[in-house]
């Protein structure tokens with residue numbers, strides 16, 4: 302995620318505190334007689350230290366098949382989600398994370414009972430309990446007006462004046478358009494089919510696999526066949542100009558720009574996004590092979606103070622392009638394709654692995670394209686915040702849910718990366734980065750694993766460097782590299 306202007310855009314309304322979910326054991330006694338040994342309800346969260354209720358226990362999703370129909374005039378979204386999973390324990394019931402109104406659920410073809418346990422927990426009780434290791438196909442049918450759904454005061458459904466809508470936010474975004482196991486530890490592949498009135502386009506992740514027109518409606522099919530975290534899935538409906546091309550490496554590039562953008566914003570946005578292939582080519586040299594097989598981005602006409610690294614196709618608020626072309630934000634979101642999207646965080650506490658590296662990528666880009674060196678960026682950033690500034694009290698290695706997107710996670714986070722580079726030297730630094738993205742490709746990782754990896758590759762003890770820059774409040778006595 303990238304924030305506009307100040308960078309210190311603390312999230313105004315976190316959703317960290319959600320109502321405790323009490324699973325009704327009583328309702329399950331009838332089924333329990335037929336239950337496999339040790340069958341019980343799946344947990345309502347994966348136990349993330351910042352968001353304990355996010356994600357669910359008891360199963361692992363491999364694929365989401367989403368068939369959606371959106372009516373801009375009424376903000377009506379109807380959907381059928383087919384969730385393919387395998388159980389990791391015997392289950393009498395399990396949860397999906399979702400915020401919209403559900404009308405029906407089947408599990409392995411049989412009608413299942415369902416109820417809402419909190420603003421974002423859907424509890425499903427299959428007709429028969431599930432064995433451990435069983436393949437499970439859950440079909441959820443739903444319909445709602447997502448723009449009216451707020452959870453703890455926030456919405457991640459952004460309407461545009463042309464009647465369109467965009468689902469994008471971090472970490473909460475899926476609740477407004479599909480039921481999921483909403484945590485980065487459960488990545489899956491996606492097929493997204495969206496039917497919209499003729500004249501509108503629907504954009505999602507990965508490759509466009511087809512378009513079909515019938516009876517005043519157009520269906521757009523998208524496929525992301527590499528593992529994708531639920532918050533990195535995106536949907537955009539609107540009146541877009543869509544440009545398609547091929548990157549030098551042969552990958553399809555799809556960019557979309559709202560037709561409503563002011564002419565100068567549109568021009569600036571296009572001059573920035575059209576460099577995506579060049580940025581990806583540069584990133585492939587610096588960070589290792591590009592992990593996906595499509596790229597691009599989209600700029601809808603919505604009011605939002607951020608850009609987001611939605612997989613293969615980042616979301617950019619038009620706010621980034623008001624003053625001129627902005628390649629930095631493109632570099633930031635595309636660097637996330639390696640740091641965040643391919644190598645995803647194990648828990649939300651590991652956010653530095655995403656934002657520290659995406660921010661540092663902007664300094665590296667500058668250094669290698671005739672701008673200031675990363676050392677100069679580091680010196681300026683260190684000097685920018687006085688020792689008494691609250692900035693230095695936020696620990697990028699464990700900022701807390703309320704400060705997860707605090708400027709310190711970005712700027713001090715980038716200083717931490719530079720401190721590592723200064724400690725091990727350029728040769729080992731780039732070896733560390735490239736072998737890290739290779740070792741963790743399409744997986745998840747913790748900061749502790751990164752520290753161990755950096756020590757292994759460099760052969761040096763680095764705990765002091767990371768303790769100083771990631772885990773100790775207060776401004777270090779000297780900037781990195783001095």
Ligand SMILES: [Zn+2]
Nearest residue numbers: 302303656659
């Ligand atoms: Zn970011």
